[in-house]
Amino acid sequence: MLITDVVTMWEKLYWDVEQYQDIQRSHPHERQPLAFAAINVCIAAWSLEQWARTAWLSNIRNDSRKADGNLFNDFVRQHVPEQAICADIANTSKHAAYRDENWQGGEASLEWEDGDEDMPPTFVLRHVGSAGAAKVSAYETFDKVRDHWWSLLIAVGLAAGPMYPPEFMQNKLRRIFGDWPVEPPSDIHPVTSK
Numbered sequence: 001m002l003i004t005d006v007v008t009m010w011e012k013l014y015w016d017v018e019q020y021q022d023i024q025r026s027h028p029h030e031r032q033p034l035a036f037a038a039i040n041v042c043i044a045a046w047s048l049e050q051w052a053r054t055a056w057l058s059n060i061r062n063d064s065r066k067a068d069g070n071l072f073n074d075f076v077r078q079h080v081p082e083q084a085i086c087a088d089i090a091n092t093s094k095h096a097a098y099r100d101e102n103w104q105g106g107e108a109s110l111e112w113e114d115g116d117e118d119m120p121p122t123f124v125l126r127h128v129g130s131a132g133a134a135k136v137s138a139y140e141t142f143d144k145v146r147d148h149w150w151s152l153l154i155a156v157g158l159a160a161g162p163m164y165p166p167e168f169m170q171n172k173l174r175r176i177f178g179d180w181p182v183e184p185p186s187d188i189h190p191v192t193s194k
Contacts, residue, residue, distance in 0.1 A: 049076055082142075
């Protein structure tokens with residue numbers, strides 16, 4: 001209904017990242033909402049990859065060039081390195097079995113952090129790759145996934161212009177800073193019943 005192309009699927013990813021970050025900021029003592037929202041971000045990122053691959057392959061076929069899905073996969077992993085994490089978490093969630101085809105040996109953990117003068121005590125979702133490097137906050141990773149995907153969509157000609165806040169985010173900012181309510185978009189028609 002609302003997801004009609006690659007850009008609106010990116011907006012869905014943006015939504016899920018924002019939901020995750022809102023939960024991290026607003027409900028620091030709740031594990032389940034944080035973990036469930038993280039899974040949703042990963043599923044949205046995986047779905048965006050499927051939408052982008054389909055659109056890219058279609059564009060290549062229309063240009064009479066040879067379409068190579070593996071080339072696209074390599075391009076995604078190069079430009080959105082965090083996608084490997086999202087793809088394997090999404091696939092593990094979907095298939096009810098551990099998958100690590102893209103993020104081999106990766107591990108996610110939910111940890112309690114005592115607060116300090118800058119941050120209240122909270123649960124934090126972290127991940128670490130097989131190399132065992134420092135654990136990284138999913139909050140930061142999800143920001144990168146969203147931003148890197150926008151850059152990739154521009155690079156492959158599936159989007160144009162600077163990254164923008166989607167309609168839901170603009171509405172949220174209006175609620176916070178004023179100018180609310182706004183008129184519904186012109187393409188929205190009221191539902192009528194008989």
